[in-house]
Amino acid sequence: MNQFDLKLKILHVEDTPTDAELIARELKRDGLHFDIRVVDNQQDFEKALDEFIPDIILSDHSLPNFSSLGALKIIQQRELHIPFILITSNTSEETAVSVMKAGAWDYILKDRMQRLPLAVKQALEKYHSAIEKERVEESLKATAEKLFFHIENSPLGFIDWRPDFSVKFASARAREIFGWDLSDIMENRIKGLDMIYAEDREWVLKSASEALKDQSLSHSNHLIHRSYRRDGSYLWCEWFNSMARNQAGEIISMMSLVNDVTERKNMEQELIQDRLFLEKAGEAGNIGYWTAELDFENGKLTWSKEVYHIFQVEENEFDGTNSSFFKLVHPDDRERVKELMRVAVESNHLYNIDHRILLKNGKSRWVNEHGQFVRNEKNEITLIIGIVQDINDRKIIEEVLREYNDRHEILSRAT
Template identity: 35%
Template sequence: MNTDIPLRILFVEDVPADAELAARILSKEGLAFTSIRVETQEEFLNALIEYRPDLILSDYSLPQFDGMRALRLALAHNVNLPFIIVTGSIDEETAVDCIKAGAWDYVLKERMARLPFAAKSALERRKIRLSQAESAVMLRESERRYREIFNATNEAIFIDDAATGQMIDVNDAMLRMYGYSSKQEVLAGSIGDLSANRPPYSQAEAEQHLRRTLEQGPQTFEWLARKRSGEEFWTEVSLRGSDIGGKGRILAVVRDITERKAAETAIHHLAYFDALTGLPNRRLFRDRLNQALAAAQRSNRWGAVLFVDLDQFKQINDARGHDVGDLLLKQVSERLNRCRRDEDTVARQGGDEFVVLLVHLAATHSAAIRLATRVAEKIRDAASVPFQIGGLDYHIGVSIGITVFPKATENVDDLLREADTAMYRAKEAGRNTVSYFEPAMQEAVQARFALEHDLRQALARNEMRLLLQPQVDGQGRFVGAEALVRWERPGQGLVSPMVFIPVAEESGIILALGRWVLEEACRLLKQLDAAGHILRLAVNVSPRQFRQPDFVACVCEVLQTTGADPTHLVLEVTEGLVIENIHDTIAKMIELNRLGIRFSIDDFGTGYSSLAYLKRLPLHELKIDRTFVQDAPTDPNDAALVETILAVARHLNLSVVAEGVETKIQLDFLKQRGCEVFQGYFFDRPLLWPHFQEKAFLQMR
């Protein structure tokens, strides 16, 4: 209570001298107060409202009023107003009745010395009561606010009991998201009712997540949820342990990510499936072949690749039009699909070419050839039955080339080339035939060894060159460049990185080579900066290089020794690198990002295109792969993919560089769709440093 403001005491007393005596006694004990005295009910009620007393000292019996009535009226007015009976004559029973009725104390007139103590302690109790009442109001207010937030958010919130996993409360958004009309209905069920309810989205797995949250801290994961109607939908769940009201709780915040998932699936489907036939496309086929090759090398089980080309398709397509051609391709796809086992893959390679991957065929080379030939014959038989389109019969033949794997040191490209070569041989042999590839294996092995051997010495012999390919804006002005390495191999001119980077990667030479590239790029960057060119320089980082534990330290060292400005350096990484070891990758990226270095995802769209991952990375830019750019103006599939990538980039606030722009048509296509930075032969090939410098200089003028 604020001691500066004097207390207001209301005496209910018919004898003025008694009231004055009480006042004197209180003053003497150091109480500062003002007071008034009333005798009737009317005066009393007025005083309650007008005078607003802090303390009432009331006689028990008055000629025109009585203490008990005054007490009831005071309580009705304010239960926290201290009321003390001060009386000359009261028996113990009446005193108890007064206390029971709500009086705070009573003091006998013959023992007035006790009055100050009674008054002070009543005032003290009043203070405590008021502060308790205040806390209760605040608590109610904070509970109300929490409820409001709890129910106003668009995210579904669950509160679960940490010990039993049982749901205790859910918010309104949860009811909307899951299609329930009442909390009771939700709380009567279990988490299993709200999940797809099959591994890995069942009750048991949900409980595992809850346990893990308790043991390891907050968890975020994607979850296939189920509405009351049975409809399944994708969510992102964040769990965290919490102590609510002293009880162990788990708080689950659930977001509906249906749209994000749909975008991911759309990108994936556009990137990996052929729009016309619905078959896997070339990209997916390469992935599967890569995996099959690795598996075959491990297990020593042979597999095969069949290259299938339709004879006479071109004539039918030209004569009867694309609609007939398209229908024919669809029917062929269906028949090819019927000739394979579940584990095999039939893909459309492009145009009227198809490829078939047969896995786990046989334990020996010869048995594999026999079985693959049998499948090829089956395909030929299936294709020999006329195709009916628009009431007409169309006859086509197929030429099929076969190769088997694994053969030492062969990769996916080698196998596809072999099958293709074999298919051409089949065509030469008079069409509608099957031909088998005879490998000139030894030669290839030897060439590869020689390459690795020479590459090891190339750095020491100063045979590496770093070319810069300009990146330009819509007006053709330089905004940056990509550093691309070449090997000036004696007697062979400039060797493409496509030839030696895979070997460098496999043999570990990439570590020294990558360091050299970074140093050289930073040195050039410093020179550009010094000449007043504000350009960003992008450097490719190989997965193996990035995964070195000292990669960050290595970059810092190079920046320090060269004096290059880290904010002008862009590191290009691939999607595969990011996803393989996401935690380590993010940690390194964040560290480098803090220095000002930016990150670009190379060949975006060819990998996993997982938006969930992308969002977690400190990224600056996506690069659209040149295979998409090149076909985008003519291939609706690639066009849609480019548009989706641009939309994703806008959504994630990333800039986009389109790679491999070779024609004005491609450039216009990209510009119209909002792409702003371009790289490709249409502007410049990768240039040697003096040439690049000269061009950059001319631009400045």
């Protein structure tokens, strides 16, 4: 259903009854459905604005006690945005131009009344398009404000890239991670490709090249590699990159979330050799470790203290079985997590899973699980060893970014 299927409310400023009837008849002939109120003075005009609340205003230019310019002045004083069409029989071109400059949307000569229905439709379409554009812009603004709040209050860094991979914007956390100051950003001194650690550069650039070749409207990837700080030292970074294109295939947005995972990488490298180190590093970095028997239903599961903290479970509330663990996994994610673990076992690959868990207060939280397998001399899996990390803040930012890109695309199409 469009706006012309609904009954329009037309306010008509006219002092000649026969002209008012002619205009109403012309509109009905075209199939428009409407209620119309005819007024010929300022008092009735203002009353109609308050009580009738018109969708569109049609107005003669000069009446004994009122005029189109007077009507437009009242509309502007009230800051109303109502389509206004001048209908007159003997106005000069200069007068018509002056009324248009005063705010009229169109003008029709009474001896060319057949153009009126189309002018009404075009004015209303223009009005509703402007309203929709304003709504989208306000929604985009609200989303951008929400995004900026999360960005500036997240433990993850956020970077907005230019097409040449120089930094257009970096959040406070991103600047902290890499040791940048605002002048580095403002003076365009940071080049993303130069940040890549020398030994990782070849495969990272290959991944970036593949992303640029992808012509789909949206593309994202997840990379972990070493990056240089401003002072020349390096750190391990986990990157969540997204790129959006318009319908013409032009890149309109490249953004990244970045997390300093140096501590986690160090922990992963010593996972089997030093469990004590894992415990302490996990407490410092909100990362826990666990070991599990291969039997997903009845096998035993051992958690570090930080896992209990992440899951918000007391040690005496958890019986240490895999089946109890799966009860803590969000119902919508439970079968997916089981299946991914089974596939990892069958394919003899490490696994890396993002999923939600259920907390005692009924809320859910996102975590990431990394796991690897310990085998005996017969190459049989005897134990699964893994780590779990709270990634809820990152997931919130990703969702807001996705919403921002969607609304940016809507606005791009509207303009």
